[in-house]
Amino acid sequence: MRRLFDGEKKLEPTVADVEGCIKKATRFFWLDIQAPDEQDLALLRDTFHFHPLTIEDIEHQNQRPKLDNYDGYDFAVMLVAQPAGDDVTFREHHLYLAAQYVVTVHQDPEPAFEKLHDRVEEFQTSMLQRPGFIAYLVMDVLVDSTFGVLEGLDESVDRLQDDIIDEAGTEQLVRLQNLKHGVTEMRRVLGAQRDMFQRLVTHSIDRYDPETTAYYRDVYDHMLRQYESVDSLRDLMTGAMDVYLSMVSNRLNLTMKALTVIACLFLPLTFFTGFFGMNFGWLVSRISGFEAFAIGLAVMVASIVIQLWLFRRRGWL
Numbered sequence: 013m014r015r016l017f018d019g020e021k022k023l024e025p026t027v028a029d030v031e032g033c034i035k036k037a038t039r040f041f042w043l044d045i046q047a048p049d050e051q052d053l054a055l056l057r058d059t060f061h062f063h064p065l066t067i068e069d070i071e072h073q074n075q076r077p078k079l080d081n082y083d084g085y086d087f088a089v090m091l092v093a094q095p096a097g098d099d100v101t102f103r104e105h106h107l108y109l110a111a112q113y114v115v116t117v118h119q120d121p122e123p124a125f126e127k128l129h130d131r132v133e134e135f136q137t138s139m140l141q142r143p144g145f146i147a148y149l150v151m152d153v154l155v156d157s158t159f160g161v162l163e164g165l166d167e168s169v170d171r172l173q174d175d176i177i178d179e180a181g182t183e184q185l186v187r188l189q190n191l192k193h194g195v196t197e198m199r200r201v202l203g204a205q206r207d208m209f210q211r212l213v214t215h216s217i218d219r220y221d222p223e224t225t226a227y228y229r230d231v232y233d234h235m236l237r238q239y240e241s242v243d244s245l246r247d248l249m250t251g252a253m254d255v256y257l258s259m260v261s262n263r264l265n266l267t268m269k270a271l272t273v274i275a276c277l278f279l280p281l282t283f284f285t286g287f288f289g290m291n292f293g294w295l296v297s298r299i300s301g302f303e304a305f306a307i308g309l310a311v312m313v314a315s316i317v318i319q320l321w322l323f324r325r326r327g328w329l
Contacts, residue, residue: 013045013046013047014046015044015046015129017041017043017044017146018033018040027059030043030055034113039112040113040146041113042114042146042150043113043115043116044116044125045115046118047119048070048117053070056117060108062087062108063082066080066082066087066106069089070117073104074104075106076091076201076204077091077201077208079208079212079215081215084110085108085110086212086215087108088106088151089105089208090104090105090107090155091103091104091105092122092124092154093158093161093162093198094161095161095164098194099191099193100195100198105118105122105154106118109147122154123157124154125153127153128153145224145227148224148227148230151231152230155235155238156234158202161198162198162241162245165198165245166241166245169248172184172188172252173248173252173255176252176255177255180263188249188252188256195245199243203239206235209231209235210232212228213225213232269328273323273328277316280312280316281316284308284311284312
């Protein structure tokens with residue numbers, strides 16, 4: 013599906029429509045291609061004459077964020093994060109940036125573009141004549157959509173820490189590992205994307221006008237904030253793991269404490285039963301009465317009561 017914005021919105025523009033926009037060197041336009049087919053790839057190859065390596069990247073996907081410079085245009089790859097439970101996946105976008113146009117190519121629907129399409133239609137024609145303005149808008153909405161994912165991850169980490177404090181179990185550990193994987197993957201992608209925008213800002217000084225460079229610096233600032241947020245999330249994940257290990261250790265200590273108390277209570281009982289259970293004739297002949305049995309039972313009960321009193325006084329119970 014194609015959408016062309018050249019002062020007016022055109023759905024499914026023909027090759028002639030695109031060629032007409034290219035010939036109008038005074039007007040900036042944006043061509044958005046979703047789920048490109050062979051005709052779309054032929055349009056990029058034969059009408060725009062884009063480099064075959066960029067077409068190959070679009071066909072194979074699974075690229076890393078990067079910026080390649082070609083004669084008359086730049087080719088950029090951007091990744092947009094989207095939540096997938098406790099994990100994170102990425103939508104891949106390919107952008108052709110030139111002084112006259114921006115061409116965006118993506119496989120999956122981009123929710124951020126739906127509002128941007130309406131926003132572009134509201135702009136005056138003079139806005140579309142400013143080089144790089146729509147390119148800035150496109151890159152800005154793609155970058156800003158990641159803020160929502162970061163906020164969702166932050167809330168998930170906070171809830172997970174609360175759950176760990178309430179009851180640290182295997183389920184919390186699995187969620188913790190999934191979140192850690194998502195945060196690590198986001199840090200890797202955002203780090204590469206930050207470097208890409210830094211290079212774009214430096215490169216745009218020579219290729220585009222100073223006003224466009226100011227726009228790209230604004231997007232670069234957003235990238236820095238996101239990268240710092242991911243670093244903060246990484247620290248929170250490390251803290252959550254420490255909390256989990258502490259809770260598991262505390263629970264183990266409580267279990268061992270309870271077992272130790274039970275073992276201590278049975279120690280004197282074991283001693284009494286073992287000592288007086290010896291079958292020596294002299295011993296057996298003198299503890300045959302009920303009074304001896306009652307005294308022995310009372311001593312064993314007293315030993316338990318005394319131990320419980322000592323344990324509670326020392327704060328062990």
